[in-house]
Amino acid sequence: MIWRRSRAGIREAVPLAALPFSLLCATVLCTLAAHAPHLPPWFTAVLAAIIAARWWQRRRHHRRASAWLRIALLIAIPGVVLAVYGTPFGRDPGAAIVCGLLVVKLLESEHARDARMAVGFACFILMSALLFDQSLAFTIMVGLLLLPPLATLRALESGLPPGRWLPAFKTGGVLLAASLPAALLGFMLIPRLATPLWGAPDNGVAHTGISDRMAPGDLHTLLTDSAVAMRIGFDGLPPPEDQRYFRGMVLWHFDGSAWTRGPASRRAWPPAPVEARGPVTRYSVTLEPSHRHWLFALDVPVAAPEGTTLLPDRTLQASRPIDHTLHYRVESAARYHLGASTLDPRLRAAALQLPAGYDPRTRELAAGWRERAAGNDLAIIRDALEMYHNGGFVYDLDAPPLGRNSIDDFLFDTKIGFCEHYASSFTFLMRAAGIPARVVVGYQGGYWNPVAHYLLVRQSNAHSWTEVWLAGRGWVRIDPTAAVSKVIMAQAGSDTGLPLGGGDISWWLPWQNRFDIVNRWWGQTVVGFDALRQSRLFRPFGIEHATAQMLGITLAVIVFLALSAGALLASLRPRTRPRDALAAAQSRLQGKLLRCGIVRGAAEGPSDFYTRAARALPPEAETLRALAGEYACLRYAFPEPPPERTRAFARRVRSFHPGRVVK
Amino acid sequence: MDQDLAAAGTTTLESTARQRLDAAIAQVNAVLVGKNQPIRKAFACLLAAGHLLIEDVPGVGKTTLAHALAVTLGLSFRRIQFTSDLLPSDIVGVSVFDRDRNAFRFQPGPIFAQLLLADEINRATPKTQSALLEAMAEGQVTADGASRALPQPFFTVATQNPMDTAGTYPLPDSQLDRFMLRISLDYPDPESERKLLTGEDRATLLGRLHACLSADDILALRSQAHAVTASPALLDYVQALVTASRKHPDIRTGLSPRAGLALLACARAWAYLGARDYVMPEDVQAVFTGVAAHRLIPARSVARDALAQTLLESVAVE
Numbered sequence: 003m004i005w006r007r008s009r010a011g012i013r014e015a016v017p018l019a020a021l022p023f024s025l026l027c028a029t030v031l032c033t034l035a036a037h038a039p040h041l042p043p044w045f046t047a048v049l050a051a052i053i054a055a056r057w058w059q060r061r062r063h064h065r066r067a068s069a070w071l072r073i074a075l076l077i078a079i080p081g082v083v084l085a086v087y088g089t090p091f092g093r094d095p096g097a098a099i100v101c102g103l104l105v106v107k108l109l110e111s112e113h114a115r116d117a118r119m120a121v122g123f124a125c126f127i128l129m130s131a132l133l134f135d136q137s138l139a140f141t142i143m144v145g146l147l148l149l150p151p152l153a154t155l156r157a158l159e160s161g162l163p164p165g166r167w168l169p170a171f172k173t174g175g176v177l178l179a180a181s182l183p184a185a186l187l188g189f190m191l192i193p194r195l196a197t198p199l200w201g202a203p204d205n206g207v208a209h210t211g212i213s214d215r216m217a218p219g220d221l222h223t224l225l226t227d228s229a230v231a232m233r234i235g236f237d238g239l240p241p242p243e244d245q246r247y248f249r250g251m252v253l254w255h256f257d258g259s260a261w262t263r264g265p266a267s268r269r270a271w272p273p274a275p276v277e278a279r280g281p282v283t284r285y286s287v288t289l290e291p292s293h294r295h296w297l298f299a300l301d302v303p304v305a306a307p308e309g310t311t312l313l314p315d316r317t318l319q320a321s322r323p324i325d326h327t328l329h330y331r332v333e334s335a336a337r338y339h340l341g342a343s344t345l346d347p348r349l350r351a352a353a354l355q356l357p358a359g360y361d362p363r364t365r366e367l368a369a370g371w372r373e374r375a376a377g378n379d380l381a382i383i384r385d386a387l388e389m390y391h392n393g394g395f396v397y398d399l400d401a402p403p404l405g406r407n408s409i410d411d412f413l414f415d416t417k418i419g420f421c422e423h424y425a426s427s428f429t430f431l432m433r434a435a436g437i438p439a440r441v442v443v444g445y446q447g448g449y450w451n452p453v454a455h456y457l458l459v460r461q462s463n464a465h466s467w468t469e470v471w472l473a474g475r476g477w478v479r480i481d482p483t484a485a486v487s488k489v490i491m492a493q494a495g496s497d498t499g500l501p502l503g504g505g506d507i508s509w510w511l512p513w514q515n516r517f518d519i520v521n522r523w524w525g526q527t528v529v530g531f532d533a534l535r536q537s538r539l540f541r542p543f544g545i546e547h548a549t550a551q552m553l554g555i556t557l558a559v560i561v562f563l564a565l566s567a568g569a570l571l572a573s574l575r576p577r578t579r580p581r582d583a584l585a586a587a588q589s590r591l592q593g594k595l596l597r598c599g600i601v602r603g604a605a606e607g608p609s610d611f612y613t614r615a616a617r618a619l620p621p622e623a624e625t626l627r628a629l630a631g632e633y634a635c636l637r638y639a640f641p642e643p644p645p646e647r648t649r650a651f652a653r654r655v656r657s658f659h660p661g662r663v664v665k
Numbered sequence: 666m667d668q669d670l671a672a673a674g675t676t677t678l679e680s681t682a683r684q685r686l687d688a689a690i691a692q693v694n695a696v697l698v699g700k701n702q703p704i705r706k707a708f709a710c711l712l713a714a715g716h717l718l719i720e721d722v723p724g725v726g727k728t729t730l731a732h733a734l735a736v737t738l739g740l741s742f743r744r745i746q747f748t749s750d751l752l753p754s755d756i757v758g759v760s761v762f763d764r765d766r767n768a769f770r771f772q773p774g775p776i777f778a779q780l781l782l783a784d785e786i787n788r789a790t791p792k793t794q795s796a797l798l799e800a801m802a803e804g805q806v807t808a809d810g811a812s813r814a815l816p817q818p819f820f821t822v823a824t825q826n827p828m829d830t831a832g833t834y835p836l837p838d839s840q841l842d843r844f845m846l847r848i849s850l851d852y853p854d855p856e857s858e859r860k861l862l863t864g865e866d867r868a869t870l871l872g873r874l875h876a877c878l879s880a881d882d883i884l885a886l887r888s889q890a891h892a893v894t895a896s897p898a899l900l901d902y903v904q905a906l907v908t909a910s911r912k913h914p915d916i917r918t919g920l921s922p923r924a925g926l927a928l929l930a931c932a933r934a935w936a937y938l939g940a941r942d943y944v945m946p947e948d949v950q951a952v953f954t955g956v957a958a959h960r961l962i963p964a965r966s967v968a969r970d971a972l973a974q975t976l977l978e979s980v981a982v983e
Contacts, residue, residue, distance in 0.1 A: 581983075585983065603978075604978075604981045604982075605978045605980055605981060605982055606982060607945065607946040607947040607950055608945075608982065608983075609946075609947050610947055634945055635943070637896065637983065638894070638896045638898060638899055638943045638944060638945050639894055640894075640896060641896060641897060642897075
C-alpha cells in the first residue's frame with residue numbers, strides 16, 4: 003500500500019530537536035542509574051561517559067555518532083559482559099547487556115521515531131531494575147525515574163514553548179499521577195500465579211545468611227551486614243532480652259577446622275522431648291529470603307509450623323529453600339527441659355566426637371579440669387566460663403587468623419575472637435572434658451520496635467552458642483561469648499540493635515530501625531501480596547476464595563465502568579460546535595485525513611495543510627487540491643459561505659475516501 | 666504556499682498594470698539573486714502603502730535592493746545617507762531669504778521625493794530620525810509653520826544595521842511602528858552566491874535597469890490591492906493574533922491597532938501578489954513576522970522573531 007509507506011515517511015522525517023534529545027539522554031542516564039547498584043562501577047561509568055560525550059557532540063557539532071563506533075559498541079558490549087560474568091544468561095549479565103544496547107540505541111537516535119522507541123526500551127529496562135530490589139525506597143525511586151521518559155515523550159510532540167523543559171516534566175508528572183489508580187487496580191485484580199511462571203536466575207551469587215558450616219571467621223561478613231533477616235510479632239509481650247535466642251541449626255561434627263551438621267543430625271532420631279517450664283510464647287515470623295532450608299524459632303520451639311519438619315535436635319526445616327518472604331507461626335517455650343532423662347549412646351558418641359590429632363593443649367587443659375572436678379560437670383563448666391571471663395579474652399570482630407590447631411591457637415595465643423570462636427572452643431573443651439556438647443547457630447537479640455510492636459532481627463544479629471548435656475537437666479544452653487563480653491552482650495539486645503561490638507555498622511542504623519515500620523508494611527502489604535492474599539480480596543463481600551475468573555471479571559467491569567463514566571463526562575462537556583455547515587464539512591474531511599495519519603496542526607493554514615496532505619497521499623492529490631481550493635474560496639472569498647456551494651462541498655467530502663482507493 | 670492551490674477557485678486579475686507589476690518584480694529579482702521572498706515582501710509593502718525597513722549586516726544588498734526598487738518603480742528618487750551629524754533640516758529643507766522677492770523661500774529637502782532611501786537610518790541621532798516621523802505617517806512635512814504635502818506615492822525604504830553594530834542609535838519604538846514591514850536579506854545560498862561571483866557587476870546591472878511602473882500604476886495597483894476581500898473568518902484570525910500578542914506572558918507591549926491595520930493591509934497585498942482576490946490565513950502568516958516582530962516589546966530577553974513565531978503557533982486557524 004503506497005500511502006502506508008508515505009505515512010511512515012511523514013513520521014520518520016521528523017528530526018529530533020535539541021530538547022527531546024537532551025531529555026532522551028537524561029532518560030538513558032536515569033535507566034543506567036537504576037541499574038548501577040548491580041553493574042560493575044567501571045561499566046556504568048563508561049556508559050555514562052559515552053552518553054555525556056554524545057550529548058556534547060550533538061549539541062556542539064550537530065553531528066551524527068559514527069557508525070563505526072556503534073558497530074564497535076555492539077560487538078564490545080556482549081563481549082565485555084561475557085568476560086565479566088562468564089555467561090550471557092541470567093539477571094545480572096542480562097541487565098548489563100540491555101543497558102549497553104540502550105546506549106547504542108541513543109547513539110543512533112536521530113529522528114522522533116527512534117526517540118519514541120528508545121523511550122519504550124528505556125522504560126522496560128527501568129522496570130527490570132525491580133527484579134533486583136523491591137524495597138519501598140527503590141520502588142519509589144524507579145517510579146520517579148519514569149519522569150524523564152514521560153517528559154521526553156511530551157517533548158517529542160508539538161506545542162511546547164521552545165527550549166523550555168519544565169512544562170514537559172509537568173505533563174510527565176500529571177501522566178504518572180494519573181496512571182497510579184490504573185496501576186493499583188491492575189496490581190490488585192490482575193490474576194496472579196501461585197508460583198512465578200519464570201524466575202530470574204541468580205548465577206549462584208553468594209547469599210548472605212547463616213550457613214550450615216561454621217569455621218572461625220565465617221560469620222564475620224554477616225556480623226557487619228545490616229540486612230534484615232526476619233521480623234517477629236509476638237502475641238503477648240516479647241521475651242526478655244536475655245532470652246532472645248533464635249535457634250537455626252545444630253552443628254555436631256568438628257573436623258579440626260570447621261563445624262558441620264555431621265551424620266548425627268541426619269539420622270532419624272525421635273525428636274528430643276520438650277517439657278515447657280513456663281508460659282509458652284506464641285509469635286509469627288516473617289523471614290526474608292535466605293535461599294536455604296532453615297527456619298528460625300525462639301529457643302526452643304515446641305511445635306512445628308505447617309509445612310515444615312521439626313528435626314530431632316529441635317530445629318525447623320522447610321521442604322524447599324526459602325526463595326521469597328515466608329510467614330509462619332510458631333510456639334516456643336522460653337523455660338524448658340530439653341531431652342529425655344538419658345542420652346542415647348549413639349547421640350552421646352556424636353556429642354563427644356573430636357578429631358584425632360588436633361589441639362593437644364586444649365585436650366590437656368580439659369583433662370586437668372576433669373580430674374579436678376571429680377565427676378562434677380557443673381564445676382567444669384564453671385572453670386571454663388571463669389577462664390573466658392578472667393583469662394584476658396577479648397571480643398573483637400577483627401580476629402587474627404588461626405593455624406592448624408585453631409582451638410589451641412585461640413585459647414592460648416590470640417585470645418581475640420567473636421561468638422563462633424568462643425562457641426567452637428567452649429564446645430571443644432566440654433567434649434574434651436567428657437561432657438556431651440554441640441554448637442547451635444542462629445540469631446540473638448534484635449531491635450524491639452515500640453511503636454509497631456515487633457522485633458527486627460538483622461543479619462548482624464547472627465550468633466552461635468553451645469548446648470551441653472547435663473544429667474537430669476537435658477540439653478542446656480550456655481553462651482560462652484556472654485562470659486567474655488558481658489557489657490557488649492547486653493547491648494546487643496538493646497535499642498540500638500548494634501551487633502556484638504560491631505563498630506562497622508553505620509550511625510544511621512537506629513534511624514533505619516525506626517523507619518523499618520514502613521518497610522515492614524511494604525513487604526507485608528505490597529511485596530507479600532501473593533496469589534493467596536489476592537484470593538482473599540473479596541472476603542468483606544462474603545466470598546471466601548476469589549478465583550482468577552472472578553478477579554478478571556471484576557477488573558473488566560471496573561474498567562468498563564470507568565470508561566463509561568469518562569465517556570459520559572466527555573459527552574456532558576460543552577463541545578465546541580462547528581460554527582457552520584462549512585466548518586462541519588471541513589472537520590469531517592480532517593477526520594478522514596486523521597485516520598490516514600495526517601494531523602493538522604492547530605495553527606496550520608488550510609491551504610498549507612491540504613498541500614501537505616496531498617504530498618503524503620499522492621493518489622488523492624488531485625481531489626485534495628480541488629477540495630482545498632473550494633474550501634478556501636468558500637471560507638475566505640465570501641462574507642458568508644454560499645449555502646448551495648457549501649452543500650456541494652459537503653457532498654464531495656462525504657464521497658471522499660482516502661486510502662480506500664489504493665489497495 | 667502552493668501556486669496551483671492559490672490559483673484554484675479564484676478570479677484571475679487581469680490588467681496591464683498587473684502585468685507591469687510582474688515585470689517589475691522579475692527585474693528586481695534579476696538584480697538580487699535568490700531573494701525572491703524579501704523582494705515580494707518589499708512589493709507587498711509598497712502595495713499596502715507602507716514603509717519598508719531593511720535590517721541586516723552590511724554588504725548583503727540592502728542598498729542595491731533600494732536602488733533597484735527606485736529605478737524599477739519609476740518614481741522620483743532621493744537618497745539620504747544618515748550620519749551622526751545629520752540635522753533635521755538636512756532632510757526636510759530650509760527657508761532661505763530671497764532677495765529678489767524680499768521674502769523667505771522654502772528650499773525643499775531631499776525628503777520631497779516619491780521614493781526616499783534612508784540609508785543606515787540608525788546612524789543618525791533620534792532627533793533627526795524623528796524628522797522622518799511626520800513625513801512617513803502623514804505624507805506631509807511642516808517647516809516654518811507651513812505644512813507641505815509630499816509627492817504621491819511616498820514610499821520610504823530605510824536600511825539599518827543590527828542594533829549591536831558600533832556607532833548606532835536604536836530606532837525609537839514609535840519610529841519603528843511607522844515602518845509597516847521589516848525584512849532582512851540574509852546571506853545568499855551557495856548557488857546564488859556563485860551566480861553573484863560569476864555574474865555581471867551589480868553597478869552595471871543597476872545602470873541597465875529601466876522603469877517598469879509609473880506613479881499612476883502604483884496608485885492604481887494600491888487601490889486594487891486594497892479591494893482584496895477579507896472575509897469575517899479572516900478578520901477573526903487577524904484579531905485573534907493581535908489579541909494573543911497583548912496577552913502573551915513574554916510580551917510586555919503587544920501589537921497596536923495600527924499594527925493590526927498594517928497586518929491586514931500587508932496580507933491583502935500579499936494575496937494580491939499571489940493573484941488572488943481574497944485573503945487567506947496563509948497570507949497573514951507569510952507577512953506576520955515582518956509586520957509584527959519589530960513592534961513587539963519582549964518582557965524578557967527573547968528574540969522578537971521567535972516571539973512572533975510563537976504567537977503564530979498559538980493561534981488556531983479555521
